[in-house]
Amino acid sequence: MPSVLPVGDPAPADGRLPFADATDSVGRDLGLYVHVPFCRVRCGYCDFNTYTATELRGVKQSDYAAQAVEEMRFADGALGASGVARRPLSTVFFGGGTPTLLPAADLARMLAAARDTWGFAPDAEITTEANPDSVDAAYLEALAGAGFTRVSFGMQSAVPSVLATLERTHDPERIPHVVRWAKQAGLEVSLDLIYGTPGETLDDWSRSLDSALANEPGHISAYALIVEEGTKLARQIRRGEVAEPSDELQADMYELADARLGGAGYDWYEVSNWSRSAAQRSRHNLSYWLGHDWWGIGPGSHSFVGRTRWWNVKHPAAYAQRVAAGESPAAGRETIDDDTRQLERVLLLSRVRDALRVDDLAPEARREVAGLIADGLVDGPAALRGTLTLTLRGRLLADAVVRRLT
Template sequence: MPSALPLGDPAPADGLLPASAVREAASRPFGVYLHVPFCRVRCGYCDFNTYTATELRGVSQSDYASHAQRETRFAAAALERSGIASRPVSTVFFGGGTPTMLPASDLAGMLGSVRDAWGLAPGAEVTTEANPDSVDAAYLQTLAAAGFTRVSFGMQSAVPHVLATLERTHDPERVPLVVEWARAAGLQVSLDLIYGTPGESLADWSLSLESAIACDPDHLSAYSLIVETGTKLARQIKSGAVALPDEDLQADMYELADARLAEAGYGWYEVSNWAKDEAHRSRHNLSYWQGHDWWGVGPGAHSHVGGVRWWNVKHPAAYAGRVLADESPAAGRETLDAETQRVERVLLTTRIRDGLPIAELTPAGRAAVAGLIADELVDAKAALRGSVRLTLRGRLLADAVVRRLLADA
């Protein structure tokens, strides 16, 4: 089942933000995330806030787009009442779940509500996630006509037995076809891969990489499989039915991915993400790592504006009840103090190729950089230019690097 929401302070029903969130808001980029919490089946490794048809209990999937549009209108009004002037949206991201389980017209309507509420900045990036078996050529053309610019396909693997372990239902041979359809519609394409699935060999992973590269996407993400507590996969591992992912093998897989993607012309820009060039990086995901503002629409969606973070109630029925009553669907929120924001900036910015300015570290953090260079975890030339940039070895040990940079925190 989906993971639990974090603890926090009560969130006001009117959605108003404190004065601290208003300061310098005009200078901060603004994005919108729209969560579509529906899946045809629940994959055994997934703990995202998603629901199959039998789990909806008293709410209809067909009504969801109108509920999301109501929250979007509520969001615009709440920001205005809080004293934050309207900012055009730089990035929009539809995630899930499987957003493309909804009709293309529903996604177009949800995007239209964002456009009506705030406007889209020139060149705005608009992305939806999709499963390869959830779209056809006409669907993708409808999205492009509505203003979508990117689609991110959940490929995960090209190897049938790996997909079966992950309980993914698509035919891997369909991936090149949907990529072709997306390109024909004028959409940029990203492919998502997962490595380290129990039973997956290095040869299996190599085949998946080669298959993904052969599709010539603009962007690739490769995430190591994480066994989340409470998932079916976690229970299978606990019972001994499935082996625990091998961390050493996962490290070998990451190194292979980085080498093959570099050979194919893709550069890493975040620990798990590669793009053909800067123009094809996921600007929406970068906005999270860079601490920008975003409003998260939908059940369980998280938001962040000016150091205030909040999260919505999880179940679609509870969510619908809130938005239909013109109340904030937020279940709780927290206001981040300066030290928490500093720690989070080190944690997130270190993962990006552009690097973390050394000047932002404490004296103890700055002193730790020399040791990190000696251990070949941080690039020496970048450090001389004033930033912490992870080496390949550093990317594999990113959490350890951050702990050393924050040792005095």
């Protein structure tokens, strides 16, 4: 969850949504995101809404599970009062922060509350993020026993010097162990990588790809490092202590990742995500890109139902106070109009393979498709079948494609 929240409109204390959201939600899946905002240390590149022990202002991590359960109960009441039909959860995702800083029993308690409140779809995907140094075999067995189906490890790199620049604390040699333990527990595994770290070479990135592939996860994410304002890394670059990431090198790294992952049997299904099969895609993240509903639990979490999105207060202390008072923890909200909805639909769906229908584009945008094909940005045969699918070049220039389509 980003650390800077929008302004938006005031959110009612009872959390009630506009009645129109009940109609707009028909036919959509419902997902749950649970934000666990705690970290042992703050990584220099991180702009997420996270807190170390010295920043909690008296809030106890041990109280968090109970607070999240209370927000789940509040959410169910607010949705019901708004006329939104109760639906079983299709996906649940615990993110952070580092969810696995909490005891496995706390994650199990929150997951059980979600199950009791909404129920789960028969094939529900239930994921938690984890740092490699925050779990062991027993912890992962406990997660699987509680109903988790998937774990996403923040591997980032296999090169110690790159991890040091990112201020990641785990030993890269631990990755094979945690992946093996997760698989033994029956959990699907995703590995998250970051490329373009200052000082990282193409050979370093190749080494990280080789290491990730050697562990044979079902899913790999590879994200270009973005230097966010306000982070320690941004200040280091401004002072000249480290070099700014190179766009050209990042493009070379992306092309290498696509070639290496594709050669190993992983198909891209979103610009930054590859899986060994359709069943191993991140269905929770797909729900964001495809425009389904989700409720975000926890400080700084964002939610979207119908045409309304809102975001919770940032600090765990403010969040705890709102929840204890039985009030919505929302800091603000906004209702999406038709133009914004279409813009965001194109922005998100264009990143997903075969997700955006050419017929769903505005007439002026449809006239751009032939030019995008001629420029090598959009796949011609796919367009003839009625879907807009980015080529490799198009993925590298995805923002430019969106500008032409909107």
